[in-house]
Amino acid sequence: MGRYLFKRLVQVPIVLLVLITLSFFMVRLAPGNPFSGEKKMDESVRQALNAKYGLDAPWPIQYLKYLKGLATLDLGPSYKQKGLTVNEIIAEKAPVSAVLGLTAMILALALGLTAGIISGIRQNSNFDYGSMGVAMIGLSVPTFVVGPLLALVFGLKLGWLPVAGYERMAGPIPYPQYLILPAITLALPFAARIARLTRAGMLDVINQDYIRTAWAKGLRERVIVLRHAMRGAMLPVVSFLGPAVAQILTGSLVVEQIFQIPGIGYEFVKSALNRDYTLVLGTVILFGVLLVAFNLLVDVIYGFLDPRIRYA
Amino acid sequence: MSDPAKPLPVLELDDLRVRFKTDGGMVHAVNGVSFRVDEGEALGVVGESGCGKSVTNMTVLRLIPTPPGEVSSGTIKYRGTDLLKLSAKEIRKVRGGKIAMIFQDPMTCLNPFLRISKQLTEAILLHSDMTPDEARERAIQELERVGIPDAAGRVDSYPHEFSGGMRQRVMIAMALCTDPDLLIADEPTTALDVTIQAQILDVLRRLQAEKGMSLVLVTHDLAVVAGMCTRVVVMYAGRIVEEAPVDDLFADPRHPYTIALLGSVPRLDDPVGRHLTPIEGLPPKLAEEPTSCAFAPRCTYAFDRCRAELPKLEPDPDGRLRACFVTFKDGVPVEPVDAGGAA
Numbered sequence: 001m002g003r004y005l006f007k008r009l010v011q012v013p014i015v016l017l018v019l020i021t022l023s024f025f026m027v028r029l030a031p032g033n034p035f036s037g038e039k040k041m042d043e044s045v046r047q048a049l050n051a052k053y054g055l056d057a058p059w060p061i062q063y064l065k066y067l068k069g070l071a072t073l074d075l076g077p078s079y080k081q082k083g084l085t086v087n088e089i090i091a092e093k094a095p096v097s098a099v100l101g102l103t104a105m106i107l108a109l110a111l112g113l114t115a116g117i118i119s120g121i122r123q124n125s126n127f128d129y130g131s132m133g134v135a136m137i138g139l140s141v142p143t144f145v146v147g148p149l150l151a152l153v154f155g156l157k158l159g160w161l162p163v164a165g166y167e168r169m170a171g172p173i174p175y176p177q178y179l180i181l182p183a184i185t186l187a188l189p190f191a192a193r194i195a196r197l198t199r200a201g202m203l204d205v206i207n208q209d210y211i212r213t214a215w216a217k218g219l220r221e222r223v224i225v226l227r228h229a230m231r232g233a234m235l236p237v238v239s240f241l242g243p244a245v246a247q248i249l250t251g252s253l254v255v256e257q258i259f260q261i262p263g264i265g266y267e268f269v270k271s272a273l274n275r276d277y278t279l280v281l282g283t284v285i286l287f288g289v290l291l292v293a294f295n296l297l298v299d300v301i302y303g304f305l306d307p308r309i310r311y312a
Numbered sequence: 313m314s315d316p317a318k319p320l321p322v323l324e325l326d327d328l329r330v331r332f333k334t335d336g337g338m339v340h341a342v343n344g345v346s347f348r349v350d351e352g353e354a355l356g357v358v359g360e361s362g363c364g365k366s367v368t369n370m371t372v373l374r375l376i377p378t379p380p381g382e383v384s385s386g387t388i389k390y391r392g393t394d395l396l397k398l399s400a401k402e403i404r405k406v407r408g409g410k411i412a413m414i415f416q417d418p419m420t421c422l423n424p425f426l427r428i429s430k431q432l433t434e435a436i437l438l439h440s441d442m443t444p445d446e447a448r449e450r451a452i453q454e455l456e457r458v459g460i461p462d463a464a465g466r467v468d469s470y471p472h473e474f475s476g477g478m479r480q481r482v483m484i485a486m487a488l489c490t491d492p493d494l495l496i497a498d499e500p501t502t503a504l505d506v507t508i509q510a511q512i513l514d515v516l517r518r519l520q521a522e523k524g525m526s527l528v529l530v531t532h533d534l535a536v537v538a539g540m541c542t543r544v545v546v547m548y549a550g551r552i553v554e555e556a557p558v559d560d561l562f563a564d565p566r567h568p569y570t571i572a573l574l575g576s577v578p579r580l581d582d583p584v585g586r587h588l589t590p591i592e593g594l595p596p597k598l599a600e601e602p603t604s605c606a607f608a609p610r611c612t613y614a615f616d617r618c619r620a621e622l623p624k625l626e627p628d629p630d631g632r633l634r635a636c637f638v639t640f641k642d643g644v645p646v647e648p649v650d651a652g653g654a655a
Contacts, residue, residue, distance in 0.1 A: 209420040215375055216415075217435045217486075218407035227434075231425040307470040308424055 001303065008299070012292050019288045020070070020281065024063055027272075027280050034079035034275045053079060066281070075285070076278035080271070086282035089267060094286065095172035097251030097263035103183040105248050108190035113237075115191075116198025120233065121206060121225055131195060138192030147185040147258040154181060164260040182259040186252055190244055197240055201233035208232070231305050238305065242298035246290040250283070320392055321348040322494050322526045323372065323411075328386035329601075330364075330371050330550075333379060340598045341367045343550040344386070346625070349494065354520060354527040356541035356558065358534060358573070362595055364550035365530050369496050373407050390494070409439035412487035416499040418479035422471035422486075428455075429467045432486050439490040454485040457522075458515050477508035481515060488519060495520070498530045513540060534577055538562060546570050549596050549606035552625050555633040566632065566640045568611045605637070613638045613645050 035041065035049050050056045054065060069076055075086035115131040122128055155163030161177050169175045205211065206229055214228045251265025264283060271279035303309050330342040342364040349355045357365045370376050372388050372395065388395045395406060407413075415421045423431060432451035436442055442450060448467070455463035458481040471479055480500060487495060497516065501509035517540060520527050529540055537544055537558060544561050546554040546569065554567040565571045575589040593610040596602065605623050608614040615637070623635040639646045 209415060209417060210423040212375060213415065213421045213483075213486075214423070216373055216407055216413040218404040218409055218438055219434065220404065223434075228423050228426070306425060307427075308472050 005300070008296055012296070015292055016285070016288055020067075020285060021063070023281055023284045024066060025059065027275070027277050028059060028062075030275065032275050034277060036275070053077070066278075070285075075282040078271075078276055078279050080274045080276040080279070086278045089279060090264065090282055090286060093262060093264040093267050094250070096166070096261060097256070097265055098249050099172050099174070100179065100182055100186065100255070100261060100263060101245075101249040101251060103179055104186035104190065105245060107183055107187040108194055108248075111187070111191040112194025113198055116195040116237075117202055117225065117230075117233070119195065119199040120202025121221075121229075123203060128199075132199070135192040135195045138188040139196075143185050143189065143252065143254045144258065146188055147182070147255060150181045150185060151258065164258065166259070166261045178259075182255050182261055185258070186248065186255045190248060193240060193244070194237055197237045198233060201236045202229060205229045205232040235302070235305060238298055238301055242295040243291060246287060246294045249290060250287045319351060321350050321389075322353075322391060323349040323528070324387075324389040325368070325372075326387045326389070328368060328371065328388060329384045330367055330376065330381060331384055332381050337599055340601045341550050342371070343598075343601050345547070345550070345552055346386075347545050347552060347555065349526050349528055352524050352526055353543065354529060354541045356537035356544040357528060357530045357547060358532065358537055358544055359547035360532055360573075360591075360595060363547045365547050366498055367550075368547070369413075369498055369528060369530050372496060373411055373413060374403055375407075375413075405439070408435050408487075408492070409490050410492055411494045411496065412490065412492035413496045413498065414480075414483045414487045414500050417503045418476055418483050419503065421483055422479055424471055427468050427470055428474075428482055432467075432482075432489055435486060436489050451485070451489060454489040455482065457519065458482070458485045458488075459511075460485070476504055477511060480504060480508075480512050484512070484515060484519070488523065491523065492525060494526045494528070496528045496530070499532070500529070501536060502531070502533070509536070516540065534562075534573065546573070549598060549602055551602070551606065551635065552633075553607065553635045555625070560632065564640075564642060566628065566634045567636045568613050568638065568640075569607045571640070572610075572612075605635075 033050075033055060034053075035046050035055075047056070054062060057065075066076065073087070075090070078084050078086055078089060081089065115135070119125075119128040119131050151163045154161045161181055166174050166178050211224060211228055214224045219228075251261075251263040251268075253265045253269045255261070256263040256266040264286070267279065268283040270276075271283065325348070326346045328342055328345045329340070332339045332341055345364070345368050347355065347357075357369065359365045367376065367381075371381075371383060372390075374395065376383075383396055386396075390406060390410060395403060398406065422428075429448060429451055432454065433444065433447040436447040436450050437444065440447070452463045452467050455467060460466060460478060460481055466473075471482070474482060480503075484500075495516075500516065501512050504512060513536065516527070516529075519525075527540075529537065531537060541558050544556060544558050545552045546561075546567065548569050554561070554565070554570050556566075561570065562574065565574055569591075572589070572591045576591055578588060591610055596606050596609070603622055604620055605611070605614065605618040608618040611618065617637050621637075623637050625633050625635040627633050
């Protein structure tokens with residue numbers, strides 16, 4: 001296990017370096033640059049700006065300079081948001097997305113696991129049909145439809161919750177009412193995936209011979225499901241959760257846009273459109289680190305869940 | 313039904329019928345099975361795949377999923393109590409506690425995610441008042457009795473760390489660690505190779521004698537029955553076609569299906585060059601309950617009555633039970649009893 005972990009950890013910087021390199025050049029290959037926007041700008045001003053940020057240097061030089069900064073965890077200045085560094089922007093926005101994402105993930109897990117387990121052990125029951133129907137809707141109706149619909153019903157018509165906005169209570173944490181609708185919107189497709197995966201896993205396990213053995217011992221259904229069936233049924237869900245958690249924590253452009261939430265998901269898309277090179281790279285690196293970390297975590301959890309897996 | 317002079321049987325099935333609703337229509341898997349298992353007795357249940365022998369025995373512990381399964385009639389009495397009438401809570405006490413079961417494939421019947429110790433002690437704790445430490449001690453003892461070397465050192469292993477034969481030993485230990493008085497072994501050796509089979513049967517035979525428990529051995533392997541059981545019931549198409557003490561069955565089979573079964577297995581005392589005789593054709597699909605002899609289409613001796621009427625399981629003059637209109641002596645038909653009178 002220790003050896004395996006060490007090998008995986010050694011791979012991490014390599015994976016990240018490939019990711020950084022590809023993103024670095026790809027974002028520069030896209031037409032335009034940070035200062036080629038729609039606003040008319042004097043040629044001398046443009047040249048001065050390019051010189052100030054080192055954008056007049058050849059790409060390999062820019063690349064090495066960027067890596068040098070990264071070595072000290074410096075993601076550089078934002079080219080478009082004056083006076084702010086990428087580190088500052090991420091430190092400001094990412095926690096907001098993380099709070100929303102974490103809430104949504106907890107919601108998605110609670111809903112998805114419950115629905116999935118019950119549907120799995122009561123296959124073809126009304127509950128099964130009902131929850132899988134809802135899951136199908138959750139999967140196929142995009143968030144940009146669900147979000148405004150929820151805001152319309154619960155915000156405008158019923159007036160129970162704010163339509164949008166993000167009033168902070170402490171740090172990145174808002175008053176709960178601002179979190180409810182965006183969290184539900186964000187959670188729905190994830191809950192649907194988790195429910196379907198859990199149900200499929202449960203169905204697969206519940207028909208195994210060893211479950212029949214458990215019944216023959218005289219165990220109660222609750223014990224059979226929780227002790228004998230859950231672990232096996234969870235394996236596909238855990239695989240899904242690795243990338244899903246990384247994704248949900250780094251925010252969603254659509255949900256943050258609809259509900260006017262100052263998160264990093266919105267910044268990412270804006271920076272890509274603006275050719276804010278350093279901010280694009282910064283957010284890509286953030287997502288990459290999280291993705292690698294959670295996938296590693298999933299592999300470790302796998303080893304705890306399934307004793308047949310041996311790390312070598 | 314039961315004779316007051318005889319002691320109460322451990323298990324008594326009467327006219328059990330089980331059917332399954334499938335996408336392709338109803339399947340009548342068990343069509344009126346009656347047999348009993350006496351105290352300390354080893355009963356063999358023999359028949360080819362799909363004859364209803366497993367379904368019958370799974371139904372005893374109500375392990376048939378319902379739906380699609382359904383017991384349409386009959387009783388299953390354990391020491392006089394009808395198991396089919398028990399509440400969910402009461403049947404759980406019987407499962408594993410009074411009647412234990414082991415299954416065919418030890419590779420898939422143990423939970424791969426749980427340690428052997430957990431899988432054994434959970435059964436012990438469920439059916440006794442032992443403390444977890446005592447249960448663990450008991451589990452180790454039971455593993456030793458089934459011949460697991462270094463049981464104390466291996467009790468915390470996972471199933472995949474054992475071989476197939478060892479896993480079946482663990483299954484047996486798991487079934488017996490609660491001191492049940494009836495063990496139903498459903499094809500316990502089918503998935504194992506021949507030398508391991510012999511070892512497992514040895515363990516079963518020894519423990520049955522030591523614990524004085526009754527045994528129902530479900531198998532398609534006549535050799536296994538010959539070595540283990542005192543009495544045999546032969547099943548075909550969800551019905552019992554013959555029942556006899558084991559030696560009598562081999563010496564003097566009286567149902568064409570039994571005769572055909574015996575003809576299809578090799579024997580050590582066969583003359584060199586004897587060809588095995590397969591049973592031609594396939595067992596019926598059982599979409600309907602049979603109304604005539606289900607074996608007739610494959611039977612060499614069938615005559616008109618066999619195709620029109622269902623033979624009942626009835627005693628011969630010497631008390632042996634069989635369901636056939638033809639009389640046999642030493643495996644050869646003597647006369648069609650009532651051949652003309654049926655029409």
